[in-house]
Amino acid sequence: xxxxxxxxxxxxxxxxxxxxxxxDECRYPPGWKLAGRGEPIDAVVLTVAVPDHALRTILxxxxxxxxxxxxxxxxxxxxxxxxxxxxxxxxxxxxxxQARLRELPVSIRHSAAPEDLLLAxxxxxxxxxxxxxxxxxxxxxxxxxAGPLENVSELAVGLDNKGYLTRRFFDRLFCxxxxxxxxxxxxEECHSCRSANISEEVVVHHFQCAHEAPETQFRSHGGFKxxxxxxxxxxxxxxxxxxxxxxxxxxxxxxNDKPAVGFKCMDCGAHHAPDQVPARTWYxxxxxxAGQRRLLHGADRAGLPAGPGADRFRLxxxxxxxxxxxxxxxxxxxxxxxxxxxAIAARDLRLWEQxxxxxxxxxxxxxxxxxxxxxxxxxxxxxMPRTGPHDAARALQQASARIRDVLKVDPGFRFTLIEDVxxxxxxxxxx
Amino acid sequence: xxxxxxxxxxxxxxxxATWLAMFWFMILLEVPRYTLSGMAVxxxxxxxxxxxxxxxxxxxxxLKLSVVIAGHNEADAIERCLKxxxxxxxxxDEIIFIDDGSTDGMREIIHKYRLRGQIDIALSNxxxxxxxxxxxxxxxxxxxxxxxxxxxxxxxxRDAIARLIEPFTDPRVGAATGSIGVRNYDYSAVTGYxxxxxxVSIGMGKRALDTIDMVVCASGAFGAFRRxxxxxxxxxxxxxxxxxxxxxxxxxxxxxxxxxxxxxCFTDTPATVAALVRQRRRWDRDTLRTRMRKFxxxxxxxxxRFLLLETFEQCEWLVMNxxxxxxxxxxxxxxxxxxxxxxxxxxxxxxxxxxVLDAIGFLMALAxxxxxxxGMVWTIAPYxxxxxxxxxxxxxxxxxxxxxxxWIYRASSRDSYSPSRVSHQAxxxx
Numbered sequence: 001x002x003x004x005x006x007x008x009x010x011x012x013x014x015x016x017x018x019x020x021x022x023x024d025e026c027r028y029p030p031g032w033k034l035a036g037r038g039e040p041i042d043a044v045v046l047t048v049a050v051p052d053h054a055l056r057t058i059l060x061x062x063x064x065x066x067x068x069x070x071x072x073x074x075x076x077x078x079x080x081x082x083x084x085x086x087x088x089x090x091x092x093x094x095x096x097x098q099a100r101l102r103e104l105p106v107s108i109r110h111s112a113a114p115e116d117l118l119l120a121x122x123x124x125x126x127x128x129x130x131x132x133x134x135x136x137x138x139x140x141x142x143x144x145x146a147g148p149l150e151n152v153s154e155l156a157v158g159l160d161n162k163g164y165l166t167r168r169f170f171d172r173l174f175c176x177x178x179x180x181x182x183x184x185x186x187x188e189e190c191h192s193c194r195s196a197n198i199s200e201e202v203v204v205h206h207f208q209c210a211h212e213a214p215e216t217q218f219r220s221h222g223g224f225k226x227x228x229x230x231x232x233x234x235x236x237x238x239x240x241x242x243x244x245x246x247x248x249x250x251x252x253x254x255x256n257d258k259p260a261v262g263f264k265c266m267d268c269g270a271h272h273a274p275d276q277v278p279a280r281t282w283y284x285x286x287x288x289x290a291g292q293r294r295l296l297h298g299a300d301r302a303g304l305p306a307g308p309g310a311d312r313f314r315l316x317x318x319x320x321x322x323x324x325x326x327x328x329x330x331x332x333x334x335x336x337x338x339x340x341x342x343a344i345a346a347r348d349l350r351l352w353e354q355x356x357x358x359x360x361x362x363x364x365x366x367x368x369x370x371x372x373x374x375x376x377x378x379x380x381x382x383x384m385p386r387t388g389p390h391d392a393a394r395a396l397q398q399a400s401a402r403i404r405d406v407l408k409v410d411p412g413f414r415f416t417l418i419e420d421v422x423x424x425x426x427x428x429x430x431x
Numbered sequence: 432x433x434x435x436x437x438x439x440x441x442x443x444x445x446x447x448a449t450w451l452a453m454f455w456f457m458i459l460l461e462v463p464r465y466t467l468s469g470m471a472v473x474x475x476x477x478x479x480x481x482x483x484x485x486x487x488x489x490x491x492x493x494l495k496l497s498v499v500i501a502g503h504n505e506a507d508a509i510e511r512c513l514k515x516x517x518x519x520x521x522x523x524d525e526i527i528f529i530d531d532g533s534t535d536g537m538r539e540i541i542h543k544y545r546l547r548g549q550i551d552i553a554l555s556n557x558x559x560x561x562x563x564x565x566x567x568x569x570x571x572x573x574x575x576x577x578x579x580x581x582x583x584x585x586x587x588x589r590d591a592i593a594r595l596i597e598p599f600t601d602p603r604v605g606a607a608t609g610s611i612g613v614r615n616y617d618y619s620a621v622t623g624y625x626x627x628x629x630x631v632s633i634g635m636g637k638r639a640l641d642t643i644d645m646v647v648c649a650s651g652a653f654g655a656f657r658r659x660x661x662x663x664x665x666x667x668x669x670x671x672x673x674x675x676x677x678x679x680x681x682x683x684x685x686x687x688x689x690x691x692x693x694x695x696c697f698t699d700t701p702a703t704v705a706a707l708v709r710q711r712r713r714w715d716r717d718t719l720r721t722r723m724r725k726f727x728x729x730x731x732x733x734x735x736r737f738l739l740l741e742t743f744e745q746c747e748w749l750v751m752n753x754x755x756x757x758x759x760x761x762x763x764x765x766x767x768x769x770x771x772x773x774x775x776x777x778x779x780x781x782x783x784x785x786x787v788l789d790a791i792g793f794l795m796a797l798a799x800x801x802x803x804x805x806g807m808v809w810t811i812a813p814y815x816x817x818x819x820x821x822x823x824x825x826x827x828x829x830x831x832x833x834x835x836x837x838w839i840y841r842a843s844s845r846d847s848y849s850p851s852r853v854s855h856q857a858x859x860x861x
Contacts, residue, residue, distance in 0.1 A: 191545065191546075203554075203556070203568060205556075205560045205564045205853075207669070207852070207853045207856035208669070208856055209665070209668065209669065210560075210561065210563035210564045210567055210666075210667055210668055210669040210670070210673070210853075211564070211567050211571075211665075211666065212556075212560055212564040212565065212567045212568040212571075213567070213568060213571045213572075217571070228567075228665050228666060229665065237852070238856060239856070241558070241560075241852075243532065243556035243557055243558045243559075243560045243564075244554065244555050244556045244557045244558075246554060254552075255552055255554075255572055256545065256552055256553060256554070257538070257541075257542065257545075257553050257554045257555050258542075260546075
């Protein structure tokens, strides 16, 4: 069958690699040609459903993580750019991606930096970095646009911090604190032995003798008879009622009001209480103007990105330094850390996460508008322009008092004012 | 100004026959019953206390203890109660908390403590069932050899549980109860009077009853029961007065009830006159109903399991409580009829005599208990001057009223202590 490509003209000829081979009757659109030995490959066309290891071999052979891969048969794997929507669509999609890749400067097109690759893939695929739910993934979420790239979420967060991507909430999923897998089974279980083998039983209250016990004790030959006074229970509301229920573990016999809720990781088998299970937030990302500029005009690694989403903290730091150089205005950078972080997180990870959000809010409310706060792995960095060390210490003590007021736990708030020479090192290390 | 010598001058002019006619009750019954028994207990308190032998201690250590606490809207009291239980020197194997249809968040609170491991079983009734039913649910689930029934609004000495179970070394003992003290003694005059009342009645009264095996109430606020015994007699009956009822049934079944005098529990007593009257009316109504209605066959000598001690105990109560309460207004009226205004002198003289007896009794009870601080004694000591009026007049009037409303109207069956749908079925259909 002819795979006609009507409606658009192909100007430069593109080389494609067909795997395992094109069928005899298969015709590819004008503008494409099979890549010869040693020629660059602009697209990979899969003609059958190839196994994973074969696909990895092909990608390794091609050596270009940006190259479009389309399949002429249905295939929903991460790195396939088009599949199952018709052959014409597959060719069109491959060509569109290739055309966009050609717009990229060489420094980006052949960059090996993961951030550049991710930005280039987002740009070339012409769509944002949109996540989809994927039961086959350990995270239950994947970014198809990212193709074979790894640690996509972390890369995207970094690019978002730098202002190249902007994010929108997608979903929040619990994950195993031990192996980070999102394959968790949420279940009702016994408080004592954590078995899911539990059953619920109604409690019966016999008015006349005040006996109250699980319903099974009252059952007798299809009816109800009080095990204490042997009277029959005939009329609910007059003879008896059912004021509550109990849950009973059929493994250990433990009884309680209601079952516990537990999380069991389907990957590592670990069991966790609800307050120990962290939630991971997933976002969809789209390219910002700054990101597009960086892609199309080459990477300027030393410079700071411009635009509304740029790293505000870095910008302000540069600006404040400049102000100090030109006008002699002092500034302070404080490193906030928490002595009790590990202890609290080990006891209740979610409590710690919530506490950190509150700390962030408290810091923002206690500091001036001109001050900048940036969260890092171990705490916060605070930039305080036009401030001497004494004023900074006083402001931070006030912030510390505010934090103590709003938190249920004592996080062990402590701060150190950092020397200017040490700022960059600390900043770069933790960014 | 009142001349306190005048009553005694007048009494001095009476011959012995008139004296006896006027004060026979006090001379023949009350002094031997209360003052002499108190002195006996006081004397006995100097004897060396018998600690459990090593073998008995091993037996006690091997007992499994379950604590059952049922409460309605007692969210504020739980923390203090659990704190004092966690401080106990004797390990508690199981704590069962039952929220009886509370609306103050008690269910969530006991669930929270259960998650922390401070409660083993936390159950809730969606609708209120009453204390008896809630406790029965706990009793039927408890696995301990000894089931200890406590109130959520009480707190306990560190060795309270260890002391409370000591009587169970005797296999004939089916239940034990401990001493109850007043925690809010300094709140008001009402709590001050009750503090004295508790000190005297528990410090001496219950000890005296224990020596002659006549303890008839293992309190639901602080009582320990042998599991086998309470299951034998069928757990608690519908309230109110369920603890008293259960104890009488245990006694009838041949179990002994013991008073563990050195095991201390503290509670808040009613702080206003209205609350006190409400509480005492309920207690007295329940006592009358249980004794004179439910257990009236105690007086029938021909019944299947006639026990002389039980009948004697009932008669003692009938005379010392029932009769005194009924006769008291007649006695006062008779005095005024015979002596006119001079009756006042006689009453003042009686009050002074009672004051002296009360003071002696109070001091002896303090010496026996050895539990109260000097600060507390100084705080409540002034109330001893008018304690006779409180106990001898005011409380008797309250009791008379309670007996009247129970005897005529069966008021206990309409008590709000149990939900109306439950008490109606329990008291009118059974």
